[in-house]
Amino acid sequence: MARITARKKGADRKKGIKEQQVQEVPLHIETVKWGDLTWVNIQPPTEREIEYLEETYHFHPLDLDDCLSRKQIPKVDEYPEYLFVIFHLPVFDKETRVTTKRQWSAFVGENFLVTLHTGELRTLTALFRDCQANEDSREEYFSNGSGYLLYRILDRSIDSYFPVLDKILSLMEDMEDSVFDEDVATAKELSVLRRDIIAQRRVMFPTRTLFMSLERRLKRFTKVDLTVYFGDLMDHMNKICETLDELKEVIEVFKDTDYTLATYRINRVTRLLTIFSTIVLPFLIVSSLYGMNVTLPGGLERGSVQSFLILLLVMLLIAGSMLFFFRRRRWI
Numbered sequence: 001m002a003r004i005t006a007r008k009k010g011a012d013r014k015k016g017i018k019e020q021q022v023q024e025v026p027l028h029i030e031t032v033k034w035g036d037l038t039w040v041n042i043q044p045p046t047e048r049e050i051e052y053l054e055e056t057y058h059f060h061p062l063d064l065d066d067c068l069s070r071k072q073i074p075k076v077d078e079y080p081e082y083l084f085v086i087f088h089l090p091v092f093d094k095e096t097r098v099t100t101k102r103q104w105s106a107f108v109g110e111n112f113l114v115t116l117h118t119g120e121l122r123t124l125t126a127l128f129r130d131c132q133a134n135e136d137s138r139e140e141y142f143s144n145g146s147g148y149l150l151y152r153i154l155d156r157s158i159d160s161y162f163p164v165l166d167k168i169l170s171l172m173e174d175m176e177d178s179v180f181d182e183d184v185a186t187a188k189e190l191s192v193l194r195r196d197i198i199a200q201r202r203v204m205f206p207t208r209t210l211f212m213s214l215e216r217r218l219k220r221f222t223k224v225d226l227t228v229y230f231g232d233l234m235d236h237m238n239k240i241c242e243t244l245d246e247l248k249e250v251i252e253v254f255k256d257t258d259y260t261l262a263t264y265r266i267n268r269v270t271r272l273l274t275i276f277s278t279i280v281l282p283f284l285i286v287s288s289l290y291g292m293n294v295t296l297p298g299g300l301e302r303g304s305v306q307s308f309l310i311l312l313l314v315m316l317l318i319a320g321s322m323l324f325f326f327r328r329r330r331w332i
Contacts, residue, residue, distance in 0.1 A: 027052060032131045034142035038112045039149065041128045043119040053114065059084070059107060067105045067116045074210040078217055082109040085150075085214065089157055090203040091120055092164060097192055099199035106150060108221050113146040115153070123160040127153060147222030151229050154211070158236050161204075165243055168197065172250060179258050186258055194251045201244045208237040275326060282318040286311060 027049055032039045042049050050064045063084040066072050077084040085108065088101045104117035104124065117124060130137045141149050171193055178186045215230040 030128070030132075032128065032138065034131075034138040036111050037142045037146055037149070039128065039131065039142070040112060040114040042114070042116045043125070045116040049116075053107075057082075057107065057109070057112070057114070063107075070103055072103060074206045076210065076214055076217060082107050083217055083221070084108075085210070087154075087157075087210070088203050088207055089121060090161070090164070090200050092196070097196070099196050099203075101199075101203045106153075108146050108150055108218065110146070110221060113149050121157070123157045124153060127156055144224045145222040147218035147220075147226060148224060148229075150218065151222075151226055151233070155229070155233055155236075158233060158240070161240060162236075164200075165240060168193070168200070168247060169243075172247060172254075175251075175254055179254050179261070187262070190251065190255050190258055194248075194255065197244060197247050197251055201241075201248065204237070204240055204244060208234070208241055211237055278322055278326075279319045282315045282322075286315055 028042055028044060028046065029049060029052065030041045032041075042053075045067050047068070050067060053059055054061070054064055059082070060077075060079065063077060066084075066086060072086050074088050075086050083106075085106045087104050087106070089104070090099050091102045092099045102118065102120050104115060104121055106116075107114040115124065115128075119125060127141075131141060141152050175186070175189060175193060178189070211230065211234060215226060218226055
């Protein structure tokens with residue numbers, strides 16, 4: 001009985017130590033507060049951070065589950081106490097040259113803003129660090145409410161996209177020159193650039209639709225009228241989307257042009273080879289006949305220099321006639 005009690009006490013002690021070790025693992029949660037507004041930044045979110053949000057803010061369980069999922073569409077869920085928003089932003093990998101979308105979520109309430117992301121969105125992270133370090137930044141971003149703070153995050157994120165758009169435009173200008181240079185790698189570069197533009201459009205167009213529905217819902221969480229601010233934000237989004245539409249049309253034109261030029265080059269080579277084969281055909285026919293193991297006029301047994309010259313003249317006459325015919329038909 002004593003041994004059982006001692007084992008039980010030892011097991012409880014180990015369990016307590018293990019639970020204490022688990023509790024000592026820090027949460028991926030950082031906060032910045034100014035006045036009565038708190039910005040909670042979570043990167044990256046795990047089950048433990050989700051449990052913290054559920055216990056502290058009592059968010060809806062379905063919204064918390066969406067924060068951990070990476071296959072959500074941009075959306076806005078409205079509740080009496082808060083808004084839940086899912087955003088997508090494009091991220092370009094320089095090594096693989098592939099554009100992928102990165103999801104981040106936000107809970108907007110009267111006195112709080114909670115952002116959850118993986119940490120790959122440098123603009124969002126840089127803005128949070130700026131608010132942590134500078135009192136002036138906190139006063140500028142926090143003084144007009146959580147809705148205005150979310151707007152500033154979106155504005156910085158969209159502004160950071162323009163260098164990416166400028167890079168695509170620069171690549172398009174280079175591609176325009178290489179299309180007519182008969183470069184073999186042009187077709188591959190066109191395909192990579194076309195894939196990148198399509199991926200950018202797949203992210204930015206739903207985001208523009210989300211911004212249009214977000215403006216009126218944020219009004220209750222801000223102290224200023226966001227109409228002008230969101231008007232400027234929508235101007236930027238419309239410019240991005242219109243540019244991407246234009247780039248898509250231009251890249252399709254380049255693709256068709258490259259295909260047309262490649263087909264023309266192939267046809268030109270094929271035409272020259274066909275003409276050469278047709279010209280050589282009389283020589284092959286005559287030489288094949290006289291290469292047979294039979295007696296023919298002008299052959300080796302009855303041959304002479306005069307016969308050879310006559311055969312050569314006949315072959316040249318046939319070849320010249322074909323060249324004249326091709327020229328008349330404008331094939332050459």
